[in-house]
Every structure is written in structure tokens, then in C-alpha cells.
Amino acid sequence: MWKPDRQSKKPLYEQIADHLEKRIAYSEFPPGSLLPSERKLAEQLGVNRSTVILAFAELRSMGIIESRTGSGTRVSRTKWGATPKHTPNWNRYAEGGSFLPNLPFLRKIRDALSQDPSLIDFASGELAADLAPLDEIAALMREHHYTSYLGYDNPQGYIPLRQSLVDYLQKYRGIQTTESSIMITSGSQQSLYLITQCLLSPGDAVAIEDPSYCYSLPMFQSAGLRLFRLPIDQYGVHPEDIRELYKKHRIKMVFLNPNFQNPTGAVISSERREQLFSVASELGLPIVEDDPFSLTAFEGTAPAPLKSMDSNGNILYIGSFSKIAASGLRIGWMVAPNSIVQRLADARQQMDFGLSVIPQQVAAQFIKSDYFQPHLDRLQIQLQFKRDLLIESLRRELGDQISFVTPQGGLHLWCMLTPKVPDGKLLDEAIRRGVAFVPGSVYGSDSGFVRFTYARAKTEEIESGIAKFAEALHSLTD
Known part of the structure; x- marks a missing residue:
């Protein structure tokens, strides 16, 4: 994601205004579309809200955007002159079609992970790079x-x-x-x-x-x-x-x-x-x-x-x-x-x-x-080690507040929480503290279940990740 260059001599608000103007010109934000709020944009770009306010003021002075109390800030429909331009209502198209978007929780997790690579990832259902046969595949590509x-x-x-x-x-x-x-x-x-x-x-x-x-x-x-x-x-x-x-x-x-x-x-x-x-x-x-x-x-x-x-x-x-x-x-x-x-x-x-x-x-x-069988042997050993580390961390941090059946394979640990907290609040609080997981309701369960994937997080991140999750849970139950 783009962020302003703090080493540049150009003021941050001007950089942000230029970046937004370019995105509007490229129709990423079509005429009439709603821009992110000042607070949200400031969080995404890692700047003070006052900096975004200045950037918006710059764009308003050029007639590119317009703000209305209670309606947010939108791209002007007449930004290129006095005569209105007829453009497709892309928001309506984006909401149409028969192919439904991902569930809101999954979109929230995906956005959080893309915006903050430092998040400890117990959500993504795939192998970490250190579990993949990268060296073996590279060797095959050299050999064949x-x-x-x-x-x-x-x-x-x-x-x-x-x-x-x-x-x-x-x-x-x-x-x-x-x-x-x-x-x-x-x-x-x-x-x-x-x-x-x-x-x-x-x-x-x-x-x-x-x-x-x-x-x-x-x-x-x-x-x-x-x-x-x-x-x-x-x-x-x-x-x-x-x-x-x-x-x-x-x-x-x-x-x-x-x-x-x-x-x-x-x-x-x-x-x-x-x-x-x-x-x-x-x-x-x-x-x-x-x-x-x-x-x-x-x-x-x-x-x-x-x-x-x-x-x-x-x-x-x-x-x-x-x-x-x-x-x-x-x-x-x-x-x-x-x-x-x-x-x-x-x-x-x-x-x-x-x-x-x-x-x-x-x-x-x-x-x-x-290469294949040795890779499988190593994968099984490493996954079991990560599973055991995750379980040990959960028992230490949460004790009888969490229960699960230990899986004998796979990448996931399915857990039931004794404290009943809303899935959305728990996920938001966990992400705020630096860790992502998947709420059980994504898979059709009632609130109170979570899925941790132990294959994706780095080994050295597992203990601290569960500590952060426990802090998030306790902040909602204490």
C-alpha cells in the first residue's frame, strides 16, 4: 500500500493530495464515489488526521472533491468543468452480479493482513515459506x-x-x-x-x-x-x-x-x-x-x-x-x-x-x-512441532477458558472459548493488538469458536501471538 515519503522535501499533505488526485484521474475513485474518512485514511497512511484534513482541503480548493456534513467526502461529479460528465455508476455494478463477495470477516482479515504485514497470522490456511519445498523445486528447475x-x-x-x-x-x-x-x-x-x-x-x-x-x-x-x-x-x-x-x-x-x-x-x-x-x-x-x-x-x-x-x-x-x-x-x-x-x-x-x-x-x-518423500517427512515433523507449541501456548495463556480436541494432522486447531464474546469485537481487538484468526461463525458455528492455523505463523511468533490473542479476549471479559 502506498505511503507518503517522509524523507521527501514535499510536505506530507501535498504528497497525499497528489496521490489521491492521481487515483481519481485513473477512475479508481469515479465521480460521486465516497472517499475513506479522514480518520481511516490517516490510520492507513500512518499520518496525523490533521495532515489528511489539509490534503482534503487542497483537493477541495481545486474542485476535485466536495464534503457535506453527515455525507462524508466524495469525488466531485463536475471536477473536469462545469458540464456534468456521464459516467457509469460503478458502485452499482460492483454490488451487482450473481457471484457473491467473500464473507465480511474474511474481507476484514484479508485487508488487515495486506495493510500490516507484521500481523501474526493464525488465519491464512496455507503453509509458511519455511514449510514449502522451495530449495527442492529450485533444484528441479535447474536439473530439468x-x-x-x-x-x-x-x-x-x-x-x-x-x-x-x-x-x-x-x-x-x-x-x-x-x-x-x-x-x-x-x-x-x-x-x-x-x-x-x-x-x-x-x-x-x-x-x-x-x-x-x-x-x-x-x-x-x-x-x-x-x-x-x-x-x-x-x-x-x-x-x-x-x-x-x-x-x-x-x-x-x-x-x-x-x-x-x-x-x-x-x-x-x-x-x-x-x-x-x-x-x-x-x-x-x-x-x-x-x-x-x-x-x-x-x-x-x-x-x-x-x-x-x-x-x-x-x-x-x-x-x-x-x-x-x-x-x-x-x-x-x-x-x-x-x-x-x-x-x-x-x-x-x-x-x-x-x-x-x-x-x-x-x-x-x-x-x-x-525430494518428495523427505519433504513430506520434514513437513509432518515441523507441523506437529508448531501444533504442540500452539497448544502449549493456549493452555498457558487461557487455561480452562479454552477447550479443543488435539488434531492428528492437518493445519488447523478448532477451539471453543468459555467466555462468550461477540466474534466481531474479538477479531477487531485481536487485530488491533497484532494477531489475526478466523472466527468460528465463518464456518457456520455459533459465536464462541475460533480456528487457529498453525502452519502459517513463524515458529518464533506463535507464543507471542497467543499472548496477544489472550490479551484481546481478556480485555473484553474483565
């Missing part, structure tokens, strides 16, 4: 000559990557498939987006876990789907609840995260997995299995995915490198019947003509290289 062809690739995905995934899925997840049944995506969210847009219709009823990461994705509501919840405990969903929802609402699809569920860390028990298959087969009901965390299992291996037991073709299986390697590669995949793969590949081709071939080549080399 990647394609000289930079045209559009196969919309279903780079064939050698799909071939490598056939071996990977068999070795690590016990899934037998062929390259023709695999589609490469930019990650799990694109897989979910394609499913909701192409395989379902507005008004269709679907079932999601409660709480669920899916609840935080407006794409379901954007697609016009009716969401029905499946309560989970530490052993996952209750299969009979699916039967009841089918009877009452004729649900058309079920979305599950069976291993180290986001956000709770729950693992569906083997008994319930068998029952799930029985119910799904009886009803002819598709299950979308999102499996991003299994290879992070801390002790032994995670339970086999539902897809590995799928002899009837009920399961659409989604995987990704984002939680085990690097989110920046933007590599995910879907295993599905070939007719579904072809349908979704056709839709994705209309969106972007397929993914960049170079990250796909890197991923194909990485999963079959000698």
Missing part, C-alpha cells in the same frame, strides 16, 4: 529443461502430470485410476467451483458438514444451491443424517472432508465410512471428497480416502498440492468418471483455456522425484 512450448495446453491438464498422479494416487492414497479420469485444476476451490456451476442447478439441495469450510465459500450461494448441514463430532458425520436429509429435501450431492476436516480436524471413523458407502450406494447419491490434508498425518498414515474404497463410482475425489507443498504452484486435481471430467474440462476451457504448463511440469517432476 522445461518446455519451450508456451501455447495452450490440454484443458484436462498436462498429460505427464496426470500420468504422474496415477502413480502418486496409487502409492500414497490407494486410489486406482487412469489419466483419462483425472483433471488438473488450479486447486480445490476451482474444483468445487466447477462442480457447483456445471453439475448442479439453482435450487438444488446439497449437504455440507457443520461446521464446514464449504460454509465460508459464497460460491455455493452464488450457484443458487440450498445448503443443509450435517453435524459432525470427532468421528465425522453421522451417515443416517444423510438419509434423513435425502428424504426431506432430496439432496443431490454431499460434500465431505473426511480426514483432518477443516476446521475441526475430525477424522471420519472406519465404521462410519462403511455406513457412508452403504447410504450413498442405496440412494445413488454422489459424494464430493475433498482430501487436502491426509499426507500431513503426524503419527503413521491417515485413513484411506473414501475414493480408495469406491467400487460403484459414487465419489468425486479432490486433491491439491496447496497444503502439502506450495499454494503458489496452483496445482490441484479431480478424479471422476471420464464423462464428468470431459464436461468440466470443457467448462474450464471456456474460462481460461487451461492452466500454465510450466507449474504442471514442475509438479510432475516433484512428485516422482527423490
Whole structure:
């Protein structure tokens, strides 16, 4: 974010006025649009409010902005002369369309993290740089000559990557498939987006876990789907609840995260997995299995995915490198019947003509290289260490004011707070003190739950981050 140069000879208020004038000229603030308040702009730019008042006065003197008591400061509609100019009402366009914006809490967290990189980040659901295989990928890029062809690739995905995934899925997840049944995506969210847009219709009823990461994705509501919840405990969903929802609402699809569920860390028990298959087969009901965390299992291996037991073709299986390697590669995949793969590949081709071939080549080399297994071993050790450090810090700072079930894999710790405080106030106070987390209501829970991601924060930040969170909580309860 731009900030004025305190070493410049030009006064700060003039720098701010020039910067705002440029943004207005570039139509970032169209005529009639509301500017940030003096107080908010001063906080963003790290200056006194009086400096912003002077900058606004400068712009008002030039007829660029106008202020009215109770209505704030807006860009003048006649700033380029006496004759009004007809411009689109961009605010109306921004509020229109069928694709809904992110939830307010998520937008607030994203804005806070972008404006203040020093915030301790327990919110972002991705690996920190020190957990990603940066050196290994750099070595692969030095060792291998990647394609000289930079045209559009196969919309279903780079064939050698799909071939490598056939071996990977068999070795690590016990899934037998062929390259023709695999589609490469930019990650799990694109897989979910394609499913909701192409395989379902507005008004269709679907079932999601409660709480669920899916609840935080407006794409379901954007697609016009009716969401029905499946309560989970530490052993996952209750299969009979699916039967009841089918009877009452004729649900058309079920979305599950069976291993180290986001956000709770729950693992569906083997008994319930068998029952799930029985119910799904009886009803002819598709299950979308999102499996991003299994290879992070801390002790032994995670339970086999539902897809590995799928002899009837009920399961659409989604995987990704984002939680085990690097989110920046933007590599995910879907295993599905070939007719579904072809349908979704056709839709994705209309969106972007397929993914960049170079990250796909890197991923194909990485999963079959000698670097991959040692990276997984190191990742599991480091994640477990961070999890234990987070738990130790929470117990020291909050004691019996917080409770949780210790996850055996994944990136998240799901907690219930004994003091009941409003989610919004707790988040604001935590951000003010320098730490970010995700309120449980983002995932459909009642107030009083929080999700901490231990993969993103630096190891040396975890203890101080939890101390700041505890201070925020106590400031609202003492």
C-alpha cells in the first residue's frame, strides 16, 4: 500500500493530495464515489488526521472533491468543468452480479493482513515459506529443461502430470485410476467451483458438514444451491443424517472432508465410512471428497480416502498440492468418471483455456522425484512441532477458558472459548493488538469458536501471538 515519503522535501499533505488526485484521474475513485474518512485514511497512511484534513482541503480548493456534513467526502461529479460528465455508476455494478463477495470477516482479515504485514497470522490456511519445498523445486528447475512450448495446453491438464498422479494416487492414497479420469485444476476451490456451476442447478439441495469450510465459500450461494448441514463430532458425520436429509429435501450431492476436516480436524471413523458407502450406494447419491490434508498425518498414515474404497463410482475425489507443498504452484486435481471430467474440462476451457504448463511440469517432476518423500517427512515433523507449541501456548495463556480436541494432522486447531464474546469485537481487538484468526461463525458455528492455523505463523511468533490473542479476549471479559 502506498505511503507518503517522509524523507521527501514535499510536505506530507501535498504528497497525499497528489496521490489521491492521481487515483481519481485513473477512475479508481469515479465521480460521486465516497472517499475513506479522514480518520481511516490517516490510520492507513500512518499520518496525523490533521495532515489528511489539509490534503482534503487542497483537493477541495481545486474542485476535485466536495464534503457535506453527515455525507462524508466524495469525488466531485463536475471536477473536469462545469458540464456534468456521464459516467457509469460503478458502485452499482460492483454490488451487482450473481457471484457473491467473500464473507465480511474474511474481507476484514484479508485487508488487515495486506495493510500490516507484521500481523501474526493464525488465519491464512496455507503453509509458511519455511514449510514449502522451495530449495527442492529450485533444484528441479535447474536439473530439468522445461518446455519451450508456451501455447495452450490440454484443458484436462498436462498429460505427464496426470500420468504422474496415477502413480502418486496409487502409492500414497490407494486410489486406482487412469489419466483419462483425472483433471488438473488450479486447486480445490476451482474444483468445487466447477462442480457447483456445471453439475448442479439453482435450487438444488446439497449437504455440507457443520461446521464446514464449504460454509465460508459464497460460491455455493452464488450457484443458487440450498445448503443443509450435517453435524459432525470427532468421528465425522453421522451417515443416517444423510438419509434423513435425502428424504426431506432430496439432496443431490454431499460434500465431505473426511480426514483432518477443516476446521475441526475430525477424522471420519472406519465404521462410519462403511455406513457412508452403504447410504450413498442405496440412494445413488454422489459424494464430493475433498482430501487436502491426509499426507500431513503426524503419527503413521491417515485413513484411506473414501475414493480408495469406491467400487460403484459414487465419489468425486479432490486433491491439491496447496497444503502439502506450495499454494503458489496452483496445482490441484479431480478424479471422476471420464464423462464428468470431459464436461468440466470443457467448462474450464471456456474460462481460461487451461492452466500454465510450466507449474504442471514442475509438479510432475516433484512428485516422482527423490525430494518428495523427505519433504513430506520434514513437513509432518515441523507441523506437529508448531501444533504442540500452539497448544502449549493456549493452555498457558487461557487455561480452562479454552477447550479443543488435539488434531492428528492437518493445519488447523478448532477451539471453543468459555467466555462468550461477540466474534466481531474479538477479531477487531485481536487485530488491533497484532494477531489475526478466523472466527468460528465463518464456518457456520455459533459465536464462541475460533480456528487457529498453525502452519502459517513463524515458529518464533506463535507464543507471542497467543499472548496477544489472550490479551484481546481478556480485555473484553474483565
